[in-house]
Amino acid sequence: MTTRWLSPEEQRAWRAYVAGYLLLEDAIDRQLQQEAGLPHLYYSILANLSETPERRLRMTELAEQLKITRSRLTYAVTRLEKDGLLRREECRWDKRGTVAALTDEGMAALENLAPGHVETVRSALFDRLTPEQVGQLEEIFTQVVLGFQDGDEAAPQELPWRRRSSPCSGT
Structure with missing residues (x-):
């Protein structure tokens, strides 16, 4: 099998993507850590749950929405559950599954964090495009x-x- 090396244009594009992604993720993480002690992933979990009916979603569906492994989600949910921001419930339609449910405290935390988060995203990305x-x-x-x-x-x-x-x- 022959290696399909990146062209100089592709290499520049790839490196620009990696640098941009890392800087954006750092800016977002710093803002969320400073305001709430939460990494971006945890904020994303709360935000995704806030957008679903009854603020509940089966864990496998939540992992798919977030594009992460189920074990990584389980670890994050355990921390958020300990902080009272969400809770796990049995899945009513499939006893093998688990549902993550956003608590009122989690919704309040999200509403408090959202303005700073969106301002960080806007200033770090969209205002430049x-x-x-x-x-x-x-x-x-x-x-x-x-x-x-x-x-x-x-x-x-x-x-x-x-x-x-x-x-x-x-x-």
């Missing part, structure tokens, strides 16, 4: 996500939320 670039950004990363989900780059079982990290993950 033209409306056309915002559309291109969405188009590019939608295509990347679809490529993985359609199996072009990874077998479906290799997607993070489908991996089995242990035989008894309970999620």
Whole structure:
């Protein structure tokens, strides 16, 4: 098999993506850590739950929405549950599953954090782009996500939320 090396243009684009992603994630994490002692992932869990009916979602569906492994989600949910920001419940329609439910305290924390978070995202990313670039950004990363989900780059079982990290993950 011949290695398909990146062209100079692709290499520059790749390095720009990596640098931009790392700087954005750092800015977002710093803001959330300073305001609430929460990493970006934990905020994302709360935000996703806030947008669902009854502020509840099955853990496997939440892992898929967040594009993370179920074990990583379980670890984060344990911390958020300890802080009273969410709770786990039995899945009413499938006794094998678990549901993450946003508590009133979690919703209040999210509402308190959202203005600072959105300002960080806006100033670190969107204020630097033209409306056309915002559309291109969405188009590019939608295509990347679809490529993985359609199996072009990874077998479906290799997607993070489908991996089995242990035989008894309970999620």
